[in-house]
Amino acid sequence: MSGYKELEHKAAGHDGTLTDEDGLLIFKPLNEQELQFYKDVQQQSVANQDKEEDGDVPLESWIPVFLGVLDEGHNVPKNLSKDVQIVDGGEDLVGLVMHKEDQNEVDTREKRFLVLQNLTAGFKKPNIIDIKLGKLLHDDNATEVKKQRLLEVSQTTTSGSLGFRICGMRIQANERTSNLGIDHHELQPDGEYIFINKMFGRTRTPSDVVDAFETYFANSSLNIERRGTLKKLFFQRLQLFYNTILNSEVRMISSSLLFVYEGDSSRWDSQNDEDALISDDFIDYEDDEDSDSDELPSKTPLSLMALIDFAHSKVTKGAGYDENVIEGVESLLNVFAKLNEPSI
Template sequence: MATKTFDASKLQAFGNAAAGHDGVLSDETGAVVVKPCTEAEITFYESVTVSHPDLVPYLPTYMGQLSLSANESAVPAVESGTIQTADGTVERLHGKKLATELHIVLENITHGFKKPNVLDLKLGAQLWDDAAKPEKRARLDAVSNVTTSGSLGFRIAGMRTYKGTPVPDIPEELKEFVEVDKEGGYWVYNKMYGRKFSATDVTEGFDTYVFPGSKTEAEHDRAREVLAYFLGEVKDILEVFEGKESRMYSASILLVYEGDVEEYAKTKQTLRSAQPEEDDDDDNLPQLAAVKMIDFAHATWTPGQGPDENALKGIRSTAKILKELLDKAQD
């Protein structure tokens, strides 16, 4: 097994997350994500590797777990290894400190993109697992009932779209939903953005994601291509999870594509010119887009209970919307 050394003093806040909890970190290279996790999430990833290899292409690569504690600044990290920091703390998002706790190390899905556009779709009408307290169940049920979580089995949990620099001003009607990342050139859509949609208008959110600019010919071509790719991947994810007996409360589908139009065209040319013998090593090739299932803090295998229809409903709804947008883009 390859050994990788992490210097915890150089872990930094992860800036490409579209949704989720604070405290997500990355190493200097940006190739990995280090995030607080539950034992259940580690167990789920380890079981996928051992018992469900057909799921591996649709999840971030699992690289092991880390325990941030207070003895050393850097140690080799392997599966089930540890990492210690000098003071037991590291920076988290928004400048707060993250207390010592268990972390999972995963492939950074946005690594290798120059300006990744990211869409996080939280799956399920029921968002809580059996361990949730009554007040949490009631709170999450209330959210589900008034959003597309209840009607479609998913909702937009967050989104980042590259707008270029200088970043255009946010329209008045979006100011409560969007923040500007001036340095990165992004509009960052918060969790309330997805909550405002109903089943009849949620396509607007997807349209905003795949057409973040002025709908030039290049952007239209890119949208058509990434929609076709997204649809194919989501259908594959649907097929493989239809054959699994699991429950994945609050899992997400993460969609990513290259947000810089010029970089997108450059990457296409690179992929076209790649020699066949080089194609065997896909890790060295740039990407135009990616789709992965993420967030398994509340995931378990449930033999004898059948497929996870709660999550599958959201995946099917996502595929339907992507198909509608692709048909429209091909007209």
């Protein structure tokens, strides 16, 4: 698609995910099961609005904002509130058709994309880690060859022992990254960032996985107090997320938790180190009604945690919580309890 570019800030995942010029949205090649999951979660969230107990965080609050579906060849309008047409009827946000300048133009739709919130939008120096959840890494539709391959991955990594695995990081180089093995990382072209690949995560063990997270948080641009704040915030988020999953009837295979934090100290200064546990606001038209700017308004936290990747996920009403995911979150809680232990 012209006018779009490959998503730069990512720690893992497949190629083909694009972003717009402003970097506010991402366009992910459409997977029908993932689309259905987004629709079902949105519908479920609307249905449960009056039933949620005080303090409960709905599953929708942890996933990227879903804006619809884009067909290749269409342009993204500057003002989504005016130029987007909802299609497929009903009360659900099912799809978006982006208007063309010439409505009579022959439409050759070769690819479709999910239109999602870009979780790194607004960050000056995003530091990212992708953590795959679950011991079971394949669904029933996988071929026998793929099942055996993923079973071996689970059995030989922390996916099997802990219920989660680090899939990758994209972080600013720090004092710890210089100790990484040559097969586990590569310096990015900008000379500032390090990409830590999937082989790093596959070679972690229960005994050194805490140290891997220390590497993620060892940002040389942030003082020790700010690093400590980040560890505490992510621990609290995991605790809230644990309760969310206990109250969610879903099955998620190969979904990930994505952590992002700001590595630019000037943004910490400008926000007086204030950060929200949950960042629900992405596009807020009410705050921007009098603005003449064509840019979409957005609010950027100093850090966030999100649940991503739902190509093998589904809402399973009446089935109870997802034990495969819960075990991984419990292990992460243990890791972050250790990260937050006072130093002697």
